[in-house]
Amino acid sequence: MDTVFKGEHLLPGQIGQFFIVLSFGAALISFISYYFATTEDAGKNDSSWQRMGRIGFYVNSISILGMGVCLFYVIYNHYFEYHYAWAYTSRSLPVYYIVSGFWNGQEGGFLLWTFWQAVLGNILIRRAKSWERPVMTVVAFSQIVLATMVLGVEILGTRIGSSPFLLLRKALEAPIFQNPDYLSFIKDGQGMNPSLQNYWMIIHPPTLFLGFASIVVPFAYAVAGLWQKRYKDWVAPAIPYALFAGMILGTGVIMGAFWAYESLNFGGFWAWDPVENASIFPWITMVAALHVLIVYKNTGHSYFTATFLVLISFVLVWYSSFLSRSGILGDTSVHSFTDNGMFWQLVISVLIFLIISVVLLVARWKQLPITKKDEDTYSREFWMFVGSVFLGLSCFHLLVVTSVPVWNAMFGTKIAPPSDVIKHYNVIQSSFAFVVTILTGIAQFLKYKKTDVTRFFITTGLYLLFAALITALVVYGTGVYKLNAVFILVMWGSVYSVVANAKILGDAFKGQYKLAGSAVAHIGFGLLLVGALIAAGTSSVISINNTGEGFSPEFAKEQNPRENIIVYRNQPVKMGDFLVTYTGDSISAPNHFFKVDYKQVDANGKVTNEFVLKPKVQVNKGQLASSPDTKHYLFHDMYTHITMSNAISATEGGSESAHDEVDDDKNYDTPVSHEVKPGDTIKYRDGYILVKALNKEAKVQNIPLSDSDVAIGANLEVVTHGNHYNVVPVYMIKNGNVFDFARKVDDAGLKLRFSKVIPENKKVEIMVYQQPESKKKFIVMKAIQFPYINFFWAGTIIMVIGFFMSIRRRKKELKVV
Amino acid sequence: MKKSAIFGLVVIAIAIAVIISVYSNSSTYGSFSDATKTTSELHIVGHLNKTKQLYYDATKDANYFSFYMKDNKGEERKVIFTGTKPEDFERSEQLVLTGTMVGQEFHASKILMKCPSKYTQDKLEITEAKATQASI
Numbered sequence: 001m002d003t004v005f006k007g008e009h010l011l012p013g014q015i016g017q018f019f020i021v022l023s024f025g026a027a028l029i030s031f032i033s034y035y036f037a038t039t040e041d042a043g044k045n046d047s048s049w050q051r052m053g054r055i056g057f058y059v060n061s062i063s064i065l066g067m068g069v070c071l072f073y074v075i076y077n078h079y080f081e082y083h084y085a086w087a088y089t090s091r092s093l094p095v096y097y098i099v100s101g102f103w104n105g106q107e108g109g110f111l112l113w114t115f116w117q118a119v120l121g122n123i124l125i126r127r128a129k130s131w132e133r134p135v136m137t138v139v140a141f142s143q144i145v146l147a148t149m150v151l152g153v154e155i156l157g158t159r160i161g162s163s164p165f166l167l168l169r170k171a172l173e174a175p176i177f178q179n180p181d182y183l184s185f186i187k188d189g190q191g192m193n194p195s196l197q198n199y200w201m202i203i204h205p206p207t208l209f210l211g212f213a214s215i216v217v218p219f220a221y222a223v224a225g226l227w228q229k230r231y232k233d234w235v236a237p238a239i240p241y242a243l244f245a246g247m248i249l250g251t252g253v254i255m256g257a258f259w260a261y262e263s264l265n266f267g268g269f270w271a272w273d274p275v276e277n278a279s280i281f282p283w284i285t286m287v288a289a290l291h292v293l294i295v296y297k298n299t300g301h302s303y304f305t306a307t308f309l310v311l312i313s314f315v316l317v318w319y320s321s322f323l324s325r326s327g328i329l330g331d332t333s334v335h336s337f338t339d340n341g342m343f344w345q346l347v348i349s350v351l352i353f354l355i356i357s358v359v360l361l362v363a364r365w366k367q368l369p370i371t372k373k374d375e376d377t378y379s380r381e382f383w384m385f386v387g388s389v390f391l392g393l394s395c396f397h398l399l400v401v402t403s404v405p406v407w408n409a410m411f412g413t414k415i416a417p418p419s420d421v422i423k424h425y426n427v428i429q430s431s432f433a434f435v436v437t438i439l440t441g442i443a444q445f446l447k448y449k450k451t452d453v454t455r456f457f458i459t460t461g462l463y464l465l466f467a468a469l470i471t472a473l474v475v476y477g478t479g480v481y482k483l484n485a486v487f488i489l490v491m492w493g494s495v496y497s498v499v500a501n502a503k504i505l506g507d508a509f510k511g512q513y514k515l516a517g518s519a520v521a522h523i524g525f526g527l528l529l530v531g532a533l534i535a536a537g538t539s540s541v542i543s544i545n546n547t548g549e550g551f552s553p554e555f556a557k558e559q560n561p562r563e564n565i566i567v568y569r570n571q572p573v574k575m576g577d578f579l580v581t582y583t584g585d586s587i588s589a590p591n592h593f594f595k596v597d598y599k600q601v602d603a604n605g606k607v608t609n610e611f612v613l614k615p616k617v618q619v620n621k622g623q624l625a626s627s628p629d630t631k632h633y634l635f636h637d638m639y640t641h642i643t644m645s646n647a648i649s650a651t652e653g654g655s656e657s658a659h660d661e662v663d664d665d666k667n668y669d670t671p672v673s674h675e676v677k678p679g680d681t682i683k684y685r686d687g688y689i690l691v692k693a694l695n696k697e698a699k700v701q702n703i704p705l706s707d708s709d710v711a712i713g714a715n716l717e718v719v720t721h722g723n724h725y726n727v728v729p730v731y732m733i734k735n736g737n738v739f740d741f742a743r744k745v746d747d748a749g750l751k752l753r754f755s756k757v758i759p760e761n762k763k764v765e766i767m768v769y770q771q772p773e774s775k776k777k778f779i780v781m782k783a784i785q786f787p788y789i790n791f792f793w794a795g796t797i798i799m800v801i802g803f804f805m806s807i808r809r810r811k812k813e814l815k816v817v
Numbered sequence: 818m819k820k821s822a823i824f825g826l827v828v829i830a831i832a833i834a835v836i837i838s839v840y841s842n843s844s845t846y847g848s849f850s851d852a853t854k855t856t857s858e859l860h861i862v863g864h865l866n867k868t869k870q871l872y873y874d875a876t877k878d879a880n881y882f883s884f885y886m887k888d889n890k891g892e893e894r895k896v897i898f899t900g901t902k903p904e905d906f907e908r909s910e911q912l913v914l915t916g917t918m919v920g921q922e923f924h925a926s927k928i929l930m931k932c933p934s935k936y937t938q939d940k941l942e943i944t945e946a947k948a949t950q951a952s953i
Contacts, residue, residue: 330931331846331862331913374820389828397835404843418842419858419915419926428838562880564901624904643901644875780879780901 005169007183008081009074013165016070017152020163023063023114024147030056031140038133038228050133054125057136060143061118067111067150068102071164075101080186083171084108084164090191100201101192103209106325106340107150107164112206114146116213124217131237134224135217142216145349149342162340194590194618195625200259204252208279211249212317215282217241218289219314219353222307226360231369235297235306240810242290242310247803249283254796261639261789263627268536268784269792272425274333277402278320281395285313288391295381295388302385303369304361309392311357316395318353322346328405332417378453380446387439394432401425426536430490433529437493440522441467441500444515463503467496474530478787479538491533497526517809521802524795531791542576543783564643567596569777570721570747571686581721582779583612584747585647591616592648594779596640598631613640615781617648624648636787644780668751668769675763684768686748687720694764698730700741709734714754714764718745729754731764742769749776844915848888852918858926861914863888865906873902886912886923894918898925906930 030053037049071084075098080086088104089097103112121139128135152163168186169177176182192201218238225234256279261269270276289309296306323329326343361368375382401424404417418424445460471492475481480491501522508516543565567573572581579599586593593614600609615629628641665671674682682689691714698713705711713728730741731754742753749771756765845851847859865871869885882898884906896914909930916925 331860331929377820386824389824393828393831393835396832397839400836400839414846415840416844416846416860418839419844419860424839424842428835562899564879566875566879626904644873644879646875778875780875 004180005081005183006181008167009077009079010081012070012073012079013082013167016067016074016165017163019063019066019070020147020150020152020165023060023067024144024151026056026059026063027140027143027147028056030054030060031137031144034133034137034140038137041133047133053133053136053140057118057121057125057140057143060140060147061122064111064115064118067164068115071108071111072098072102074165078189080189081168081183082164083166083168086168086186086189088190088192090189092188093192093197096199096202097192097197100196100205103205104192104196104201105164107162109205109209109325110146110149111164112209113213114143114150116206116210117143117146117216120214120217124220128237131221131224131234134228135220138220138223139216142220145352148345149349159341160345162342193625195264195627197618198259198263198627200255200263204255204259207248207255208252211245211252212282212321214241214245214248215286215314215317218245218286218293218310222310223356223360226307226364229364229367231303231367232300235293236810236814238310239290239293239297240807240814242286242293243803243807243810245313246283246286246290247800247807249279249286250796250803251800253279253283254793258793262630268539268786269789270532270536272422274329274402274405275324277398278323281316281320281399282313284391284395284398285309285316288388288395289313291384291388291391295384299375299379299381300369301371301375301381303371305385305388307361307368309388311361315350315353315357316399318346318350322350323402323406328409330405332405378446378456380443383439383443383446387436387443390432390435390439394429394436397428397432398425427484427486430484430486434486434489434493437490437497437526437529440497440525441493444500444504444519444522460500463500464496467499468492470499471495474534478534480534483537487533487537490529494526494529494533498523498530501526514809517802517804517806519802520805521799524797524799524802526795527791527798528795531788531793531795535786535789535792539784539786540576541782541784542578543781564780564782566778566780569647569749570723572599572721575783576785580783582777586614590618592619594642594645594647596629596779596781598638611638613638615640615642617642617645619648632790634790636785637789639784639786641782641784642779643782645778647777647779665769667771667775669772671753671767671769673755673765673767675758675761675765677761677763682766682768684750685770687718689752689766689768690717690719691715691766692717695728698728698732700730700732703732703734705732705734712754712757712764714766716752716766718748718750718752720748723747727752729766731755731757746777848890849892849894849918849923850890852923856917858915858917861886861888861916861923862911863914864911865909866893867907871902871906875901883922886914894923895921896923896925898928903928903930 033049033053033056037047037053041047041049074082075085075089076095078085078089078091084105084107085101088108089101093101102108117139121136121143124135124139125132147161149161150163151161152166153160169182176185179185218241221234221238221241225231253276256276257269260271286309289306292302292306292309295302324333325340326346327340328343375385401417401421404415407413408415441463442460445456445463471488474495475488475491480487501519504515505519505523508514508519541563543563565573565575567580567582569582569584572579574580577600579601581597581599583595583597586595593616596613596615598609598611598613599607602608611631613629613631615627617624617626626642628639630640631638672684674680676682676691678691678693680691682691693715695713695715696711698711699705700711709732711730711732711734713730716727716729718725718727725745725748727743727745729743729752732739732741740753740755742751744751751769753767753769754764755767758765844858844860846862848861852859852861863886866885866887871882871884873882879901880899882900882902884896884898885893886896887893896916897919911931913929913931914923914925915927915929916923918924
């Protein structure tokens with residue numbers, strides 16, 4: 001048991017583990033102190049409990065930094081005795097990916113989350129003033145829960161949390177660990193999954209986790225409001241934070257979509273994968289909460305809904321973390337983690353926050369400022385409220401479907417998600433989106449509280465009509481009309497949202513600056529939906545393959561889209577409007593790029609447009625991972641993705657040249673001999689060969705020739721698919737023996753031998769070896785055209801700008817009041 | 818009746834409609850023998866029979882891939898997938914197919930595979946160490 005292991009560096013791990021425990025303890029102290037500061041020292045200006053709470057929180061923040069430094073030290077120095085370093089990094093990983101190796105694992109994700117929460121906590125300590133004590137009680141509590149996730153300590157026989165400083169020999173069971181010198185056998189780590197080696201991996205997770213972490217602030221305010229019975233005044237300070245959370249989380253999610261689109265191979269930007277859905281639950285409810293908070297602030301109505309949505313957003317953050325980390329999605333998601341032994345711990349965390357929310361609401365139910373009076377039908381607030389409830393319903397639907405495995409686990413049922421799950425989501429979510437987008441326009445036309453009804457109906461009607469006209473044009477022009485009617489409705493709603501909010505924005509420039517932020521955000525959201533609808537709805541696979549030999553006739557009869565096409569090297573294939581050629585490879589390990597040339601040719605045979613895409617396949621430990629390449633145009637994208645190729649093998653770098661001649665001939669069809677003289681042409685399957693001349697000064701490397709020896713080269717030009725290759729096979733008589741030196745044209749799949757000289761008729765014999773189709777290099781690729789996808793990205797950016805403008809406005813209001 | 822009450826009822830109605838539509842749209846997990854009895858799409862969980870041939874020849878047809886899968890009840894069927902062979906298919910530990918039976922073959926419209934090596938990287942790959950290890 002007491003083996004002394006050689007070469008381990010235990011100190012950084014011990015320091016790191018110390019920091020983990022310290023952060024847990026400090027959070028606990030901070031929580032307790034803040035709790036008593038809130039209850040015992042209520043009303044007192046000077047509170048020693050509060051000072052303790054602050055100190056505790058500072059210590060917590062510092063120890064989180066300490067953990068980060070230790071983990072980075074371990075990863076940076078390639079101490080593979082640590083499981084985390086071994087599992088996620090390798091020596092060959094460039095430094096900037098070492099940074100992302102940091103959050104590759106679940107533990108790193110929690111670390112990032114707790115780090116951001118610490119940053120936000122420090123901001124609150126400075127800014128929250130009279131709210132500091134109760135709000136920080138909640139934040140400190142959340143820090144405790146997060147700290148337990150990385151604790152990695154055994155208490156009463158159960159392991160709590162999973163520490164990033166776990167040693168490899170403790171993480172895995174293998175006989176090798178009985179060897180004290182085991183480290184000398186572990187030369188390198190597992191490395192990062194090649195599909196994660198992308199600059200998005202560096203910025204996407206921190207952004208997403210900042211988004212998740214920032215939801216704690218509105219949650220803390222809502223809890224504090226209920227707890228301290230200050231029902232009214234938590235709302236104003238919480239709104240900017242809620243806006244911030246919506247902005248960052250939205251950005252993070254769309255970054256993920258962009259990453260998927262740019263470099264992963266799902267062939268799109270959104271696949272409704274459960275893990276993706278889980279990340280937008282809290283965003284949807286947060287955005288809904290935001291709107292209802294504003295309603296409450298302006299009218300005093302809808303207090304319960306506002307509080308409920310804020311509380312549920314944070315519970316959903318934890319729920320989504322549970323979904324993606326507990327392994328429960330195993331059968332339905334392609335990118336969920338597997339269970340790390342923390343299933344129940346995650347369940348408990350979700351329940352803790354759920355119970356806190358429910359208990360507080362129930363305990364304060366009677367006192368909640370719930371209005372008995374109805375809201376005015378023609379007030380903006382009423383329709384904002386309705387829109388928010390529909391957002392909530394849309395989230396509810398996503399939640400019900402995504403959680404199917406959870407229902408199965410809870411009730412022992414065996415339901416599977418809908419078989420065409422993407423269509424299911426698209427149709428139902430679009431129905432909600434239609435209502436919500438229409439309301440984003442209508443509500444803006446209404447005045448806060450009370451509106452001139454006739455004028456409202458006229459403007460709304462006019463804009464709806466105008467939007468309908470534009471929609472008709474767009475729908476007809478892009479082909480969206482071929483889709484389900486609900487998509488046309490969403491298009492109408494989105495266009496309406498854009499034009500109506502554009503009008504509001506126009507008014508804003510005339511002086512009503514207050515609404516500018518929301519107008520911009522809504523325009524962005526509308527454009528985002530327009531882009532998503534057209535790009536996803538009318539994306540066309542242009543690599544439709546009708547040439548498959550069809551293994552069984554009934555197979556071809558089914559309307560199966562045959563979306564993959566085979567392209568042989570240097571043999572152009574017609575694909576939609578394009579002539580596509582696989583022209584070559586370029587390899588810089590671990591990336592193998594395939595050069596795919598796209599040409600558009602007009603009726604006169606002139607090339608009007610040409611570009612080269614370089615989709616790549618990465619080789620990592622015998623696994624292949626392919627990444628698409630996309631040509632971006634202003635109004636559409638050409639997306640190309642390699643699904644298979646024989647030009648790459650999982651053990652790339654191994655030599656194939658070691659074959660001897662006899663073996664090599666097996667790679668070719670039976671040769672065909674031709675008797676030719678200079679000036680003749682030889683036809684073959686893929687083109688022709690021109691016999692240009694015979695030259696008597698041919699030389700072969702490393703073979704010196706004496707005077708009696710003869711070496712003749714045949715200057716041949718191979719012409720195939722518009723490409724020209726010059727080759728010189730050599731015929732040689734040396735010391736009375738005949739040799740010939742074949743030459744290969746790999747690009748054309750040819751081998752040429754100059755095998756005989758026939759003096760009688762002054763001809764020579766050329767043997768043509770052709771590679772059979774199956775031995776020729778090819779790629780199987782899929783090409784998709786995404787029209788108008790830039791609306792999607794541009795809409796996102798505009799929406800973020802709108803959020804940002806609103807944050808500034810709400811902050812300004814805060815200072816005034 | 819108050820407006821908010823009406824609205825509340827509408828919301829509840831929609832929520833119920835959502836649940837019903839999800840439930841009626843939902844498919845079921847089954848076995849190959851279940852699939853022979855129905856024409857609707859089914860999810861089947863099972864694992865790849867690695868001893869039988871995986872057929873994919875892009876030069877013949879780039880969109881035809883066939884293999885043999887055993888479902889969780891041990892029944893084995895030939896599966897045909899219209900598309901290319903997914904990367905690392907041979908390494909999969911578990912497969913979830915979506916599709917229908919056509920004659921004796923299962924035609925999959927979707928394949929979801931779990932490759933444990935991708936997410937839990939807990940397979941210690943010891944290349945040279947094994948030989949040394951054996952002598953201890």
